[in-house]
Amino acid sequence: MTDATSGGLSAAAQPKSSLLQPSRLMKKRNAAETRFKAYGIAAIVLSLATLGFMLVTIFSDGVSSFFQAKLSFPVELTARTLDPKGNRDRADMVKITTLGYNKVLAVAFEKELAARGIAIEGQSAKDVVEMISKDAAGSLRATVLANPSLVGSTLDATVLATGRIDGYLKGRVTMQTAERDSNVTPAQLQLADKLREAGMLTSSFNWGFLTMPDASDQRPEAAGLGVAILGSAYMMLLVLVTCVPVGVAASIYLEEFAPKNFWTDAIEVNISNLAAVPSIVFGILGLAIFINFAGMPNSSTLVGALVLSLMTLPTIIIATRSAIKAVPPSIRDAALGIGASKMQSVFHHVLPLAMPGILTGTILGLASALGETAPLLLIGMVAFVDNYPAAPMEGFLDPATALPVQVYGWAQRADPAFIERSSGAIIVLLVFLVAMNVLAILLRRRFERRW
Amino acid sequence: MMSLKKISTSAIAILAATTLGAAARDQLQITGSSTVLPYSTIVAEAFGENFDFPSPVVEGGGSGAGRKKFCEGVGENTVDIANSSSRISQSDIDLCAANGVTEIMEVRFGYDGIVFASDVNGxxxxxxxxxxxxxxxxxxxxxxxxxxxxxxxxxxxxxxxxxxxxxxxxxxxxxxxxxxxxxxxxxxxxxxxxxxxxxxxxxxxxxxxxxxxxxxxxxxxxxxxxxxxxxxxxxxxxxxxxxxxKTAVGVFGLSFYQNNTDKLRVATMSGVVPSTESISTGEYPVSRPLFFYVKKAHIGVIPGLKEYVSFFLSDEIAGPDGPLAAYGLVSDPDLAATQAMVDAETPMGPLQ
Structure with a gap:
């Protein structure tokens, strides 16, 4: 601290010094402080600007994924095509593939356009039919098979429009790009304008984005986060269930009971090391132990959760230990002094007081596990999964993906509509992360005690 | 802390339940080439829609890595199909044989073109x-x-x-x-x-x-x-x-270009414009066959495997008017021979 105070305070030696007239040295010190403050502010501004830039790009790309263009028109479920045998028996009706349903949709759509007198010069029948998402036939088939008595009736169907038409309503696709685009024609866009005037083409909040499973490259409009959200939720639950008991027990033992010797020091160093190991290493470990050795199913949330648990455990142990350390020794001494056993003092007094810290650490650990992709890559969770996992416990063994994995997967797809979906998935992930961090802060505010 | 005790017991119970009951797998596991991945997902999705089997789980990650995973052995914990954008090599076949994967069905389902493209305004x-x-x-x-x-x-x-x-x-x-x-x-x-x-x-x-x-x-x-x-x-x-x-030239797969024609301008190669037609006639020189490899030992064990492969190769999927061709696959003129091979479940012979 050489620049703290220089020179003595004897007023006689420095008669000219005055608080109102700062000396040269004083000015220098003040200037250094001002500079330091400026650096600090610059650092904060820089990081906020980066964050702001990131958020602006993500939101400007991604918010549109929460809206989706849909076509509504009545569909006559002709018995002749959908149930040739006429017995409304599901076993016979499954033989009609989505191709048959495609035809039904196409006929119904064209009929409705003709009835309303909507037509564009130079449009081909193919142009018209291809405005309907390829997903529509599949969902119509599922609806009909679930309820065979619908055959023969007319259904007011609301189906997804294709990604390009959706993009046109969102301004991503324009007449200029459509001329060069092999997946959409200007005639389709003109037709879309007319359909919008007629109220057949509407854009509404896209619940499907949050509930539907992933979709292939040909139908970006049908891709949703359902499986990913479910997979992430299952994994977080399992990570909580496996990590908290193990982590808390380990911390209590190390902090309260373990003798201080070479071994506990070694363990302590290794826990800190584990917290710094790159997450992909845990993926390799998980593949070797859980899948190849223990024979657990590939791509399952259980394996994913165990791998993430290994990764989160050191964080939880470190947080728990510091929370326990923060409980003043007088609490333990008082408990022991009135005759409590060591275990009673820990479980009745220390642990409840350390709980807020443990909870905060756990939630922050979970939040970092939620955003993790690399270890899941090796255990087969970075995949196309089209089926929802079953309900727990069985569902823990079913294949699923996770939110960050979906972001990664969609960012690699060829269709530009997936870029929007990818940013939309980031928004959902951010909402989860912010919610978890806010919860951690609230818990800390509410329960934390200071001594 | 009663709840703590409860939590830890349930954790142990879950672990025990899983190691005991490695339940039968319902869905197919497919891995391999990221070039084949989009085709595979299109088929997987349509398969899930039209059959009572669940949709297969499809992973990317590269042809070589996929074949290695495929050759890890036979059983429910190994993959059923490896997608590959290049032909299997002798070292893969040897690795497979060493791990008990002796009968492999080689399925060539089409061709993929490789194109040079630059900015659309260049x-x-x-x-x-x-x-x-x-x-x-x-x-x-x-x-x-x-x-x-x-x-x-x-x-x-x-x-x-x-x-x-x-x-x-x-x-x-x-x-x-x-x-x-x-x-x-x-x-x-x-x-x-x-x-x-x-x-x-x-x-x-x-x-x-x-x-x-x-x-x-x-x-x-x-x-x-x-x-x-x-x-x-x-x-x-x-x-x-x-x-x-904007002045650069990039190398793309034909299907990727076809999905981004509003941003890219394709270059001709030796005067031929790349398209599914010019590739299927062999005029456009830069193309390659796409494969997937099926573990024959899993047919009849993993539900839906044979059905998936047949569905993939059916004319309405892999044919010239099917969804794969619409996405950019050049359909194989010898598709009928491949269909017959799959029906007969003929494993591949030694590499020539």
């Missing part, structure tokens, strides 16, 4: 393999001798090309696409310019075959002065780089 490129070689190779033939490539503009290579600085984004060496790019464009161009003969003259090797392999390898050396850039990510990364460097 000049048009009409390339030949010789020009690509002249622009990108480390050493080129100049005045009858090998010399380090000094071309700075495309017009330096051939006056017919645009006077634009050379900058090309080519797939990194871990991609299957690179192999096709190397053999069908670079080595072909190397031969056309006469550089191959010069490499052959100085090549080391015990016999003709080894010399030729070394000369091929010398041809494939690309320049390292920043004019040819390896892209290790996928085509989305190449596209993003093209959008920042």
């Amino acid at each position: 000049p048009e490129f009409a390339l030949t393999p010789a020009q690509v070689y002249g622009a990108l190779a480390a050493q080129v033939a100049k005045d009858g001798a090998l010399a380090a490539n000094a071309a700075a503009n495309w017009s330096d290579v051939d006056a017919a090309l645009p006077a634009q600085a050379i900058l090309a984004f080519v797939p990194g060496t871990k991609h299957g696409t690179r192999e096709v790019f190397d053999t069908k464009v670079i080595v072909a161009g190397c031969k056309d310019t006469g550089a191959h003969d010069m490499f052959l003259a100085v090549a080391e090797g015990a016999d003709e075959k080894e010399k030729k392999a070394n000369a091929d390898k010398a041809c494939m050396e690309l320049r390292t002065d920043g004019k040819s850039v390896d892209i290790d990510g996928d085509y989305t990364e190449t596209l993003a780089r093209l959008e920042t460097d």
Whole structure:
């Protein structure tokens, strides 16, 4: 601290010094402080600007994924095509593939356009039919098979429009790009304008984005986060269930009971090391132990959760230990002094007081596990999964993906509509992360005690 | 803490339940090439829609990695199908055999074209393999001798090309696409310019075959002065780089180009415009077959495997009017033979 105070305070030696007239040295010190403050502010501004830039790009790309263009028109479920045998028996009706349903949709759509007198010069029948998402036939088939008595009736169907038409309503696709685009024609866009005037083409909040499973490259409009959200939720639950008991027990033992010797020091160093190991290493470990050795199913949330648990455990142990350390020794001494056993003092007094810290650490650990992709890559969770996992416990063994994995997967797809979906998935992930961090802060505010 | 005790007991119970009951797998597991991945997901989705089986789980990650995973062994914890954008190698077959995977069905389901494309507002490129070689190779033939490539503009290579600085984004060496790019464009161009003969003259090797392999390898050396850039990510990364460097030329799969025709302008190769038609007739030279490999031992064990493979190869899916062709697959003219092979469950013979 050489620049703290220089020179003595004897007023006689420095008669000219005055608080109102700062000396040269004083000015220098003040200037250094001002500079330091400026650096600090610059650092904060820089990081906020980066964050702001990131958020602006993500939101400007991604918010549109929460809206989706849909076509509504009545569909006559002709018995002749959908149930040739006429017995409304599901076993016979499954033989009609989505191709048959495609035809039904196409006929119904064209009929409705003709009835309303909507037509564009130079449009081909193919142009018209291809405005309907390829997903529509599949969902119509599922609806009909679930309820065979619908055959023969007319259904007011609301189906997804294709990604390009959706993009046109969102301004991503324009007449200029459509001329060069092999997946959409200007005639389709003109037709879309007319359909919008007629109220057949509407854009509404896209619940499907949050509930539907992933979709292939040909139908970006049908891709949703359902499986990913479910997979992430299952994994977080399992990570909580496996990590908290193990982590808390380990911390209590190390902090309260373990003798201080070479071994506990070694363990302590290794826990800190584990917290710094790159997450992909845990993926390799998980593949070797859980899948190849223990024979657990590939791509399952259980394996994913165990791998993430290994990764989160050191964080939880470190947080728990510091929370326990923060409980003043007088609490333990008082408990022991009135005759409590060591275990009673820990479980009745220390642990409840350390709980807020443990909870905060756990939630922050979970939040970092939620955003993790690399270890899941090796255990087969970075995949196309089209089926929802079953309900727990069985569902823990079913294949699923996770939110960050979906972001990664969609960012690699060829269709530009997936870029929007990818940013939309980031928004959902951010909402989860912010919610978890806010919860951690609230818990800390509410329960934390200071001594 | 009662709840703590409860939590830990349930954790142990879950662990026990899983190790005991490695329940039968319902869904197919498919892994491998990221080029085949979009085709595979299209089929998987349609399969889930039309059959009472759940949709298969499809992973990407690369042809080589996929085949290695495929060859890990037989059983519910191993994958059923490996997608591959290049043919299986003898070392893979040996690895498979060592792990008990003896019967493999080789399914070729179509062809994929590789195209050169630049920014849609840039000049048009009409390339030949010789020009690509002249622009990108480390050493080129100049005045009858090998010399380090000094071309700075495309017009330096051939006056017919645009006077634009050379900058090309080519797939990194871990991609299957690179192999096709190397053999069908670079080595072909190397031969056309006469550089191959010069490499052959100085090549080391015990016999003709080894010399030729070394000369091929010398041809494939690309320049390292920043004019040819390896892209290790996928085509989305190449596209993003093209959008920042408007004067560059990138290498893409045909299907990727067809989904981004509003942003990319495709270059002709030896005067042929790449399209599914020109590739199926063999006019467009830069194409490759796409495969998937099926573990025969899993047919009848994993539900839906045979049905999936037959569905994949059916005319309404893999045929010229099917969804795969609409996405950019060049359908195989010999599809009927492959369908018959799958019906008979004929495993592949030794590699020729």
